[in-house]
Amino acid sequence: MTEVMTLPPVPGDLRMARTLGPVLLAAAVGLLPFTVFSTFLVPIAEEAGSGVAALGSLRGLGGLAALAVGAAMAPLLDRLPKQHLAAAGLALLGVSSVLGATGHFLALVAFAVLVGAGTSVLSPAMAAMAADRFGDGPAAGRAATLVTATQSLTAMLAAPLIAVPALLWGWQGNLLAVAVISFALAAVFFLRRRPVVVVRPRIGYLETLRALGSVAGAVPLLAVALLRTGAFMGYLSYLAAYYDERFSLSPGVFALVWTLSGGSYFVGNLLAGRVANAAGSWIRPERVLVGGLVVALGAVVGFYFAPVLPVALALTVVLAASHATVAACVTTLLVRRCGELRGAALGISAAGMSLGVFVGSALGGLGLGFAGYPGAAVVMGVLTVAALAAAVRVHSVTSV
Secondary structure, eight states, X not given: OHHHHTSOOOOOHHHHHHHTHHHHHHHHHTTHHHHHHHHTHHHHHHHHTOOHXXXXXXXXXXXXXXXXXXXXXXXXXXXXXXXXXXXXXXXXXXXXXXXXXXXXXXXXXXXXXXXXXXXXXXXXXXXXXXXXXXXTSHHHHHHHHHHHHHHHHHHHHHHHHHHHHHHHHHHHHHHHHHHHHHHHHHHHXXXXXXXXXXXXXXXXXXXXXXXXXXXXXXXXXXXXXXXXXHHHHHHHHTHHHXXXXXXOOOHHHHHHHHHHHHHHHHHHHHHXXXXXXXXXXXXXXXXXXXXXXXXXXXXXXXXXXXXXHHHHHXXXXXXXXXXXXXXXXXXXXHHHHXXXXXXXXXXXXHHHHHHHHHHHHHHHHHHHHHHHHHHHHHHHHHHHHHHHHHHHHHHHHHHO
Protein backbone atom coordinates (compact mmCIF):
# COMPACT_ATOMS: atom_id res chain seq x y z
CA MET A 1 0.00 0.00 0.00
CA THR A 2 2.91 2.33 0.78
CA GLU A 3 4.29 1.95 -2.76
CA VAL A 4 0.96 2.98 -4.26
CA MET A 5 0.84 6.10 -2.12
CA THR A 6 4.31 7.24 -3.26
CA LEU A 7 3.62 6.98 -6.98
CA PRO A 8 3.73 10.27 -8.91
CA PRO A 9 0.40 11.83 -9.81
CA VAL A 10 -1.16 10.97 -13.12
CA PRO A 11 -0.99 13.87 -15.60
CA GLY A 12 -4.28 15.58 -16.46
CA ASP A 13 -6.24 14.38 -19.48
CA LEU A 14 -5.47 17.47 -21.59
CA ARG A 15 -1.75 17.31 -20.86
CA MET A 16 -1.67 13.60 -21.59
CA ALA A 17 -3.69 14.10 -24.79
CA ARG A 18 -1.19 16.72 -26.01
CA THR A 19 1.68 14.32 -25.35
CA LEU A 20 -0.10 11.49 -27.14
CA GLY A 21 -1.52 13.58 -30.00
CA PRO A 22 -0.37 11.46 -32.99
CA VAL A 23 -1.10 8.23 -31.12
CA LEU A 24 -4.67 9.26 -30.33
CA LEU A 25 -5.23 10.49 -33.88
CA ALA A 26 -4.00 7.19 -35.31
CA ALA A 27 -6.24 5.24 -32.92
CA ALA A 28 -9.22 7.30 -34.09
CA VAL A 29 -8.38 6.86 -37.79
CA GLY A 30 -8.41 3.10 -37.32
CA LEU A 31 -12.19 3.21 -36.85
CA LEU A 32 -12.99 5.32 -39.88
CA PRO A 33 -12.86 2.85 -42.82
CA PHE A 34 -15.53 0.52 -41.45
CA THR A 35 -17.55 3.51 -40.22
CA VAL A 36 -17.72 4.84 -43.79
CA PHE A 37 -18.54 1.35 -45.03
CA SER A 38 -21.40 0.88 -42.54
CA THR A 39 -22.81 4.39 -42.95
CA PHE A 40 -22.96 4.25 -46.75
CA LEU A 41 -23.65 0.53 -47.10
CA VAL A 42 -26.66 1.00 -49.41
CA PRO A 43 -24.97 3.23 -52.05
CA ILE A 44 -21.80 1.14 -51.86
CA ALA A 45 -23.87 -2.00 -52.54
CA GLU A 46 -25.49 -0.29 -55.52
CA GLU A 47 -22.08 0.71 -56.88
CA ALA A 48 -20.77 -2.84 -56.44
CA GLY A 49 -23.89 -4.42 -57.97
CA SER A 50 -24.41 -6.50 -54.84
CA GLY A 51 -27.12 -6.99 -52.27
CA VAL A 52 -26.92 -5.13 -49.00
CA ALA A 53 -26.91 -8.36 -46.97
CA ALA A 54 -24.07 -9.89 -48.99
CA LEU A 55 -21.98 -6.75 -48.81
CA GLY A 56 -22.71 -6.21 -45.14
CA SER A 57 -21.41 -9.70 -44.38
CA LEU A 58 -17.96 -8.54 -45.45
CA ARG A 59 -17.73 -6.80 -42.07
CA GLY A 60 -17.66 -10.27 -40.56
CA LEU A 61 -14.87 -11.25 -42.93
CA GLY A 62 -12.89 -8.31 -41.61
CA GLY A 63 -13.52 -9.51 -38.07
CA LEU A 64 -12.16 -12.95 -38.92
CA ALA A 65 -9.06 -11.34 -40.42
CA ALA A 66 -8.63 -9.26 -37.27
CA LEU A 67 -8.88 -12.40 -35.12
CA ALA A 68 -6.35 -14.37 -37.17
CA VAL A 69 -3.81 -11.58 -37.68
CA GLY A 70 -4.22 -10.19 -34.17
CA ALA A 71 -3.62 -13.57 -32.52
CA ALA A 72 -0.61 -14.24 -34.74
CA MET A 73 0.97 -10.82 -34.27
CA ALA A 74 0.29 -10.32 -30.54
CA PRO A 75 3.52 -11.94 -29.26
CA LEU A 76 5.53 -9.78 -31.68
CA LEU A 77 4.20 -6.45 -30.42
CA ASP A 78 6.86 -6.30 -27.69
CA ARG A 79 9.71 -7.55 -29.88
CA LEU A 80 9.46 -5.02 -32.70
CA PRO A 81 9.38 -1.20 -32.61
CA LYS A 82 5.75 -0.37 -31.94
CA GLN A 83 5.84 2.81 -34.03
CA HIS A 84 6.88 0.73 -37.06
CA LEU A 85 4.05 -1.74 -36.45
CA ALA A 86 1.69 1.22 -36.18
CA ALA A 87 3.01 2.55 -39.49
CA ALA A 88 2.37 -0.84 -41.12
CA GLY A 89 -1.17 -0.96 -39.76
CA LEU A 90 -1.88 2.56 -41.01
CA ALA A 91 -0.44 1.72 -44.42
CA LEU A 92 -2.80 -1.27 -44.65
CA LEU A 93 -5.72 1.02 -43.81
CA GLY A 94 -4.60 3.43 -46.52
CA VAL A 95 -4.33 0.70 -49.16
CA SER A 96 -7.68 -0.78 -48.13
CA SER A 97 -9.41 2.60 -48.35
CA VAL A 98 -8.10 3.17 -51.88
CA LEU A 99 -9.34 -0.27 -52.91
CA GLY A 100 -12.71 0.31 -51.29
CA ALA A 101 -13.14 3.61 -53.13
CA THR A 102 -13.13 1.75 -56.46
CA GLY A 103 -16.52 0.24 -55.58
CA HIS A 104 -15.80 -3.16 -57.16
CA PHE A 105 -17.01 -6.16 -55.18
CA LEU A 106 -13.69 -8.03 -55.15
CA ALA A 107 -11.90 -4.84 -54.16
CA LEU A 108 -14.38 -4.44 -51.30
CA VAL A 109 -13.59 -7.99 -50.18
CA ALA A 110 -9.92 -7.03 -50.05
CA PHE A 111 -10.92 -3.81 -48.29
CA ALA A 112 -12.65 -5.73 -45.50
CA VAL A 113 -9.78 -8.17 -45.01
CA LEU A 114 -7.09 -5.46 -44.99
CA VAL A 115 -9.04 -3.20 -42.61
CA GLY A 116 -9.46 -6.10 -40.18
CA ALA A 117 -5.79 -6.99 -40.41
CA GLY A 118 -4.63 -3.38 -40.10
CA THR A 119 -6.74 -2.52 -37.06
CA SER A 120 -5.76 -5.76 -35.30
CA VAL A 121 -2.17 -4.49 -35.27
CA LEU A 122 -2.81 -0.76 -34.97
CA SER A 123 -5.13 -0.69 -31.95
CA PRO A 124 -3.01 -2.71 -29.48
CA ALA A 125 0.17 -1.04 -30.75
CA MET A 126 -1.32 2.40 -30.04
CA ALA A 127 -2.45 1.42 -26.55
CA ALA A 128 0.92 -0.14 -25.72
CA MET A 129 2.82 2.81 -27.18
CA ALA A 130 0.76 5.24 -25.13
CA ALA A 131 1.43 3.23 -21.97
CA ASP A 132 5.15 3.06 -22.74
CA ARG A 133 5.36 6.85 -22.76
CA PHE A 134 4.50 6.90 -19.04
CA GLY A 135 6.42 3.95 -17.61
CA ASP A 136 4.82 1.33 -15.38
CA GLY A 137 2.75 3.29 -12.83
CA PRO A 138 -0.87 4.44 -12.85
CA ALA A 139 -0.08 6.97 -15.61
CA ALA A 140 0.68 4.10 -17.99
CA GLY A 141 -2.71 2.53 -17.44
CA ARG A 142 -4.40 5.92 -17.77
CA ALA A 143 -2.65 6.56 -21.09
CA ALA A 144 -3.83 3.21 -22.49
CA THR A 145 -7.41 3.84 -21.38
CA LEU A 146 -7.27 7.31 -22.93
CA VAL A 147 -6.62 5.59 -26.27
CA THR A 148 -9.71 3.42 -25.86
CA ALA A 149 -11.76 6.42 -24.74
CA THR A 150 -10.69 8.28 -27.89
CA GLN A 151 -11.78 5.32 -29.99
CA SER A 152 -15.19 5.21 -28.32
CA LEU A 153 -15.61 8.95 -28.89
CA THR A 154 -14.68 8.48 -32.54
CA ALA A 155 -17.22 5.68 -32.90
CA MET A 156 -19.90 7.98 -31.50
CA LEU A 157 -19.06 11.06 -33.59
CA ALA A 158 -17.67 9.60 -36.81
CA ALA A 159 -20.98 8.78 -38.50
CA PRO A 160 -22.44 12.32 -38.39
CA LEU A 161 -19.06 13.92 -39.07
CA ILE A 162 -18.39 11.91 -42.23
CA ALA A 163 -21.91 12.53 -43.53
CA VAL A 164 -21.22 16.25 -44.08
CA PRO A 165 -18.07 15.86 -46.22
CA ALA A 166 -19.87 13.15 -48.20
CA LEU A 167 -22.31 15.81 -49.42
CA LEU A 168 -19.33 17.37 -51.21
CA TRP A 169 -17.38 14.37 -52.50
CA GLY A 170 -19.46 11.25 -51.78
CA TRP A 171 -18.48 8.11 -49.92
CA GLN A 172 -15.59 7.49 -52.31
CA GLY A 173 -14.13 10.86 -51.31
CA ASN A 174 -14.46 9.89 -47.66
CA LEU A 175 -12.46 6.72 -48.19
CA LEU A 176 -9.80 8.54 -50.20
CA ALA A 177 -9.55 11.16 -47.42
CA VAL A 178 -9.05 8.35 -44.89
CA ALA A 179 -6.34 6.93 -47.15
CA VAL A 180 -4.49 10.26 -47.29
CA ILE A 181 -4.62 10.68 -43.51
CA SER A 182 -3.54 7.06 -42.95
CA PHE A 183 -0.54 7.33 -45.28
CA ALA A 184 0.50 10.65 -43.73
CA LEU A 185 0.36 9.23 -40.20
CA ALA A 186 2.18 6.08 -41.33
CA ALA A 187 5.01 8.28 -42.58
CA VAL A 188 5.11 10.15 -39.27
CA PHE A 189 5.47 6.96 -37.24
CA PHE A 190 7.87 5.24 -39.64
CA LEU A 191 10.23 8.21 -39.95
CA ARG A 192 10.55 8.82 -36.22
CA ARG A 193 14.22 8.44 -35.43
CA ARG A 194 13.75 7.90 -31.73
CA PRO A 195 11.12 5.32 -30.78
CA VAL A 196 8.97 6.10 -27.78
CA VAL A 197 10.02 2.99 -25.89
CA VAL A 198 11.10 -0.22 -27.57
CA VAL A 199 10.78 -3.21 -25.27
CA ARG A 200 12.49 -6.32 -26.61
CA PRO A 201 12.24 -9.34 -24.32
CA ARG A 202 14.94 -11.85 -25.22
CA ILE A 203 12.49 -14.69 -25.60
CA GLY A 204 10.86 -16.30 -28.59
CA TYR A 205 7.31 -16.35 -29.87
CA LEU A 206 6.06 -19.37 -27.91
CA GLU A 207 8.04 -18.36 -24.84
CA THR A 208 6.23 -15.02 -24.91
CA LEU A 209 2.87 -16.79 -24.78
CA ARG A 210 4.01 -19.03 -21.93
CA ALA A 211 5.42 -16.05 -20.00
CA LEU A 212 2.15 -14.18 -20.46
CA GLY A 213 0.22 -17.18 -19.15
CA SER A 214 2.31 -17.10 -15.96
CA VAL A 215 1.41 -13.46 -15.17
CA ALA A 216 -0.96 -13.37 -12.19
CA GLY A 217 -4.51 -12.79 -13.38
CA ALA A 218 -3.63 -12.35 -17.06
CA VAL A 219 -5.59 -15.34 -18.37
CA PRO A 220 -8.84 -14.52 -16.50
CA LEU A 221 -8.46 -10.88 -17.58
CA LEU A 222 -8.29 -11.99 -21.22
CA ALA A 223 -11.37 -14.16 -20.58
CA VAL A 224 -13.21 -11.12 -19.20
CA ALA A 225 -12.32 -9.16 -22.35
CA LEU A 226 -13.73 -11.88 -24.63
CA LEU A 227 -16.88 -12.64 -22.62
CA ARG A 228 -17.72 -9.00 -21.86
CA THR A 229 -17.40 -8.11 -25.51
CA GLY A 230 -19.63 -11.03 -26.44
CA ALA A 231 -22.33 -9.91 -24.02
CA PHE A 232 -22.22 -6.26 -25.05
CA MET A 233 -21.89 -6.73 -28.81
CA GLY A 234 -24.58 -9.39 -28.81
CA TYR A 235 -26.87 -6.89 -27.09
CA LEU A 236 -25.94 -4.13 -29.56
CA SER A 237 -26.48 -6.39 -32.58
CA TYR A 238 -30.22 -6.53 -31.93
CA LEU A 239 -30.70 -3.19 -30.22
CA ALA A 240 -32.38 -1.50 -33.19
CA ALA A 241 -34.75 -4.42 -33.68
CA TYR A 242 -35.65 -4.41 -29.98
CA TYR A 243 -36.52 -0.70 -29.91
CA ASP A 244 -38.48 -1.06 -33.14
CA GLU A 245 -40.54 -4.02 -31.94
CA ARG A 246 -41.09 -2.96 -28.34
CA PHE A 247 -41.44 0.81 -28.71
CA SER A 248 -41.94 1.36 -32.48
CA LEU A 249 -38.97 3.70 -32.84
CA SER A 250 -38.19 4.68 -36.42
CA PRO A 251 -34.58 4.43 -37.64
CA GLY A 252 -34.23 8.20 -37.42
CA VAL A 253 -35.33 8.31 -33.81
CA PHE A 254 -33.28 5.22 -32.97
CA ALA A 255 -30.17 7.09 -34.13
CA LEU A 256 -30.59 9.22 -31.01
CA VAL A 257 -30.66 6.08 -28.88
CA TRP A 258 -27.43 4.94 -30.52
CA THR A 259 -25.84 8.30 -29.76
CA LEU A 260 -27.05 8.03 -26.16
CA SER A 261 -25.46 4.61 -25.82
CA GLY A 262 -22.21 5.72 -27.47
CA GLY A 263 -22.00 8.85 -25.34
CA SER A 264 -22.55 6.83 -22.17
CA TYR A 265 -19.83 4.40 -23.19
CA PHE A 266 -17.37 7.23 -23.83
CA VAL A 267 -18.08 8.94 -20.50
CA GLY A 268 -17.92 5.64 -18.62
CA ASN A 269 -14.63 4.69 -20.24
CA LEU A 270 -13.08 8.09 -19.63
CA LEU A 271 -14.13 8.36 -15.98
CA ALA A 272 -13.36 4.74 -15.12
CA GLY A 273 -9.89 5.08 -16.61
CA ARG A 274 -9.30 8.16 -14.49
CA VAL A 275 -10.57 6.60 -11.25
CA ALA A 276 -8.84 3.26 -11.74
CA ASN A 277 -5.49 4.96 -12.33
CA ALA A 278 -5.64 7.70 -9.71
CA ALA A 279 -2.39 7.55 -7.74
CA GLY A 280 -3.02 6.66 -4.12
CA SER A 281 -6.69 5.86 -4.70
CA TRP A 282 -8.25 3.25 -2.40
CA ILE A 283 -10.52 2.23 -5.28
CA ARG A 284 -8.67 -0.73 -6.76
CA PRO A 285 -9.41 -1.51 -10.43
CA GLU A 286 -10.02 -5.16 -9.48
CA ARG A 287 -12.96 -4.07 -7.33
CA VAL A 288 -14.28 -1.74 -10.00
CA LEU A 289 -14.02 -4.59 -12.52
CA VAL A 290 -16.21 -6.87 -10.42
CA GLY A 291 -18.65 -4.09 -9.54
CA GLY A 292 -19.02 -3.05 -13.17
CA LEU A 293 -19.98 -6.58 -14.20
CA VAL A 294 -22.49 -6.90 -11.37
CA VAL A 295 -24.17 -3.70 -12.57
CA ALA A 296 -24.02 -4.88 -16.19
CA LEU A 297 -25.68 -8.18 -15.25
CA GLY A 298 -28.60 -6.47 -13.55
CA ALA A 299 -28.96 -3.95 -16.37
CA VAL A 300 -28.96 -6.45 -19.24
CA VAL A 301 -31.59 -8.67 -17.60
CA GLY A 302 -33.74 -5.68 -16.69
CA PHE A 303 -33.42 -4.14 -20.15
CA TYR A 304 -35.17 -6.95 -22.00
CA PHE A 305 -38.12 -6.75 -19.60
CA ALA A 306 -38.34 -2.93 -19.45
CA PRO A 307 -42.04 -2.01 -19.27
CA VAL A 308 -41.78 1.52 -20.72
CA LEU A 309 -39.43 3.48 -22.97
CA PRO A 310 -37.84 5.69 -20.24
CA VAL A 311 -36.81 2.61 -18.27
CA ALA A 312 -35.30 1.01 -21.39
CA LEU A 313 -33.37 4.22 -22.16
CA ALA A 314 -32.08 4.44 -18.60
CA LEU A 315 -30.88 0.83 -18.72
CA THR A 316 -29.26 1.48 -22.10
CA VAL A 317 -27.20 4.21 -20.44
CA VAL A 318 -26.31 1.97 -17.49
CA LEU A 319 -25.33 -0.94 -19.74
CA ALA A 320 -23.04 1.17 -21.90
CA ALA A 321 -21.39 2.88 -18.92
CA SER A 322 -20.88 -0.36 -16.99
CA HIS A 323 -19.33 -2.17 -19.96
CA ALA A 324 -17.10 0.83 -20.62
CA THR A 325 -15.99 0.70 -16.99
CA VAL A 326 -15.12 -2.99 -17.28
CA ALA A 327 -13.23 -2.39 -20.53
CA ALA A 328 -11.17 0.41 -18.93
CA CYS A 329 -10.31 -1.81 -15.95
CA VAL A 330 -9.24 -4.71 -18.19
CA THR A 331 -6.92 -2.42 -20.15
CA THR A 332 -5.54 -0.87 -16.96
CA LEU A 333 -4.81 -4.20 -15.31
CA LEU A 334 -3.22 -5.74 -18.41
CA VAL A 335 -0.91 -2.74 -18.74
CA ARG A 336 0.02 -2.74 -15.06
CA ARG A 337 0.59 -6.44 -14.61
CA CYS A 338 2.11 -7.56 -17.85
CA GLY A 339 5.05 -5.13 -17.84
CA GLU A 340 7.28 -5.83 -20.82
CA LEU A 341 4.60 -8.16 -22.18
CA ARG A 342 1.89 -5.50 -22.25
CA GLY A 343 1.89 -5.31 -26.04
CA ALA A 344 1.33 -9.05 -26.38
CA ALA A 345 -1.39 -8.93 -23.73
CA LEU A 346 -3.22 -6.08 -25.45
CA GLY A 347 -2.87 -7.80 -28.82
CA ILE A 348 -4.37 -11.06 -27.56
CA SER A 349 -7.10 -9.09 -25.79
CA ALA A 350 -7.98 -7.35 -29.06
CA ALA A 351 -8.08 -10.69 -30.89
CA GLY A 352 -10.29 -12.12 -28.15
CA MET A 353 -12.67 -9.19 -28.46
CA SER A 354 -12.90 -9.79 -32.23
CA LEU A 355 -13.93 -13.35 -31.41
CA GLY A 356 -16.34 -12.02 -28.80
CA VAL A 357 -18.16 -9.98 -31.42
CA PHE A 358 -19.00 -13.14 -33.36
CA VAL A 359 -19.79 -15.23 -30.32
CA GLY A 360 -22.14 -12.61 -28.89
CA SER A 361 -23.95 -11.94 -32.17
CA ALA A 362 -24.31 -15.65 -33.01
CA LEU A 363 -25.47 -16.75 -29.55
CA GLY A 364 -27.74 -13.73 -29.24
CA GLY A 365 -29.36 -14.63 -32.53
CA LEU A 366 -29.91 -18.21 -31.35
CA GLY A 367 -31.48 -17.04 -28.11
CA LEU A 368 -33.67 -14.58 -29.96
CA GLY A 369 -34.74 -17.21 -32.45
CA PHE A 370 -35.65 -19.84 -29.84
CA ALA A 371 -37.27 -17.71 -27.15
CA GLY A 372 -37.51 -14.12 -28.35
CA TYR A 373 -36.05 -11.34 -26.24
CA PRO A 374 -36.25 -13.37 -23.00
CA GLY A 375 -33.97 -15.87 -24.77
CA ALA A 376 -31.59 -13.06 -25.70
CA ALA A 377 -31.65 -11.92 -22.06
CA VAL A 378 -30.63 -15.42 -20.94
CA VAL A 379 -27.74 -15.54 -23.42
CA MET A 380 -26.38 -12.10 -22.52
CA GLY A 381 -26.88 -12.86 -18.84
CA VAL A 382 -24.94 -16.13 -19.06
CA LEU A 383 -22.05 -14.43 -20.89
CA THR A 384 -21.98 -11.68 -18.27
CA VAL A 385 -22.03 -14.21 -15.42
CA ALA A 386 -19.11 -16.05 -17.01
CA ALA A 387 -17.21 -12.74 -17.30
CA LEU A 388 -18.06 -12.00 -13.66
CA ALA A 389 -16.66 -15.37 -12.56
CA ALA A 390 -13.41 -14.60 -14.39
CA ALA A 391 -13.32 -11.13 -12.79
CA VAL A 392 -13.74 -12.64 -9.33
CA ARG A 393 -10.78 -14.88 -10.13
CA VAL A 394 -8.73 -11.80 -11.04
CA HIS A 395 -9.66 -10.21 -7.74
CA SER A 396 -8.85 -13.33 -5.72
CA VAL A 397 -5.46 -13.78 -7.38
CA THR A 398 -4.40 -10.28 -6.38
CA SER A 399 -5.97 -10.39 -2.94
CA VAL A 400 -3.87 -13.31 -1.77
